Amino acid sequence: MFPLDHSRPTGSLRILVEAAQEYGLSSEDCLRGTGLSSFDLYNSGKRILLRQELIAVENFLAQVPDSFGLGIKIGRLSRPEVFGTWGYAVLSSPTLGKALAVAMDFPDPYFLILKMKLKQVGSSVHVTLDAGDLKGRTKCFVLERHLTVLTNFTSKLLPDFQSSVASLRTRISDKRFADAIERELDVNVHLNCDEDALILPADYLDIALPNQNPEEMATSLQQCKAQLNSSTPAAPKIIQQVRNQIFSDVAGNLNVRVIADRMGISDRTLRRRLTAEGTNFRRVLIEARLAFGRELLESTNLDISSVAWRVGYSEPSSFVRAFNTIYGHPPGKIKQQRLKAIRARTH
Numbered sequence: 001m002f003p004l005d006h007s008r009p010t011g012s013l014r015i016l017v018e019a020a021q022e023y024g025l026s027s028e029d030c031l032r033g034t035g036l037s038s039f040d041l042y043n044s045g046k047r048i049l050l051r052q053e054l055i056a057v058e059n060f061l062a063q064v065p066d067s068f069g070l071g072i073k074i075g076r077l078s079r080p081e082v083f084g085t086w087g088y089a090v091l092s093s094p095t096l097g098k099a100l101a102v103a104m105d106f107p108d109p110y111f112l113i114l115k116m117k118l119k120q121v122g123s124s125v126h127v128t129l130d131a132g133d134l135k136g137r138t139k140c141f142v143l144e145r146h147l148t149v150l151t152n153f154t155s156k157l158l159p160d161f162q163s164s165v166a167s168l169r170t171r172i173s174d175k176r177f178a179d180a181i182e183r184e185l186d187v188n189v190h191l192n193c194d195e196d197a198l199i200l201p202a203d204y205l206d207i208a209l210p211n212q213n214p215e216e217m218a219t220s221l222q223q224c225k226a227q228l229n230s231s232t233p234a235a236p237k238i239i240q241q242v243r244n245q246i247f248s249d250v251a252g253n254l255n256v257r258v259i260a261d262r263m264g265i266s267d268r269t270l271r272r273r274l275t276a277e278g279t280n281f282r283r284v285l286i287e288a289r290l291a292f293g294r295e296l297l298e299s300t301n302l303d304i305s306s307v308a309w310r311v312g313y314s315e316p317s318s319f320v321r322a323f324n325t326i327y328g329h330p331p332g333k334i335k336q337q338r339l340k341a342i343r344a345r346t347h
Contacts, residue, residue: 002115004051012145013053014041015077020060021334027298029063030056038298042291043243050113054138061137068137069180071144078149089220090153092213097205099157100127102221113142114196125205126169126197140177143170143196150198151185157209162186166200169193238273239284246288251312256281290326293319297334304331 017030017038027038034052061067086106093099097118104116115130129146131139147168155161167188168181178189187198245259252258259281260267274280293311296302302310308319323331 002050002113004049004054006050007047008050008053008112010041010043010046010048012078013048013056016053016056016060016074017041019074019077020063023060023064025060025063030059032059037295039291039295042287042294043240053113054134057141058138061141068140068174068176069144069184071141071146072148072180072184075145075148076152078145078152085220085223089217091156091211092217092220093157093209094212094214094217095206095209096154096157099153099209100205103153112146114146120202123202124199125202126195126199128195128197131171131196140172140174143172144177144180147181147185147187147198151187157211158204158207159210164188165204166198168196168198170196172196238270239277239279242270242274242281242284243288246285247292250289250292251310254285254312286322287326289313290319290323293323293331294327294334297331304335307331 013036017027020030021027027041031037034048034055036048036052036056040046040048061070064070086102089102089106090099093102100116100118104118114132117128117130119126119128127150129143131143134142151163151166155163163186167190169190170177170193172178173192175191178191181187181189241263242259245262246254256270257267260270263270271281274284289311293307296307296310297304300307304320305316308316311319313319313322320330320332
């Protein structure tokens, strides 16, 4: 397992917190004891520690009586396409073996908690999953999520891949864990083993992948190496500075010239630097205001109109449309989930 103070993006924790609301848990329930707020999860420059994510996992599992299979459901929310540079490097690899090597060499992607190694045993290859000191339901959840993402990637790499050719050897002894894996992932599970490892036929490693792209892979690997060798996390610095200015006056009459003046640069320079980081002022403004609005929806009793006004929208309908575009659901769903969580705690 990676060290508990390993720094990582917020993505997998954000997915967990959002999914937990479907089970009647608020973001406060999940994040209790982590030192984080839901607002942190939507800050693209924010990095968290592995220990913080594991505390949230334990909070989640403590509130859900039957947790076997939950790691699979949440793992399915992590599509290969959302892993950025790392995901492109894996998906453009020439063989499955090379794809696995890339996954192990560059461990920054947000879902990785377990360290992986490859070892060949006869006609099989073992992808060992180092779970460190994880125990009980936490270990089951993390293994489920990890296996789900691995099988999702493998299916993307090899469209004809049949998960039934894979098997899992695990130190876990609980049959409910095995039942969930076999039912949902169609992977045969061997309990009470001396390792935690995904087993694949060795010849699968040499299969040529249909989406291989040497040029794209080379470019993606260069970017992965640059991020890995950087002395500081690869966060978009100018975006974060702009976002901080917006947060300090989120309901104000803000435009690129106002923010540029506050930062002591010209609006032309600000536009150019934002473009270099792949975005523009309008997008950063909308995302910052909506993240602030989401925090208010999750942590206060304000109605949607009041939240919209507090984050700079004069028309609630405009806030609702923008929120739905960014998050894929209307803000009213957040309020419903919050009320559901409150009722669950009071009954």
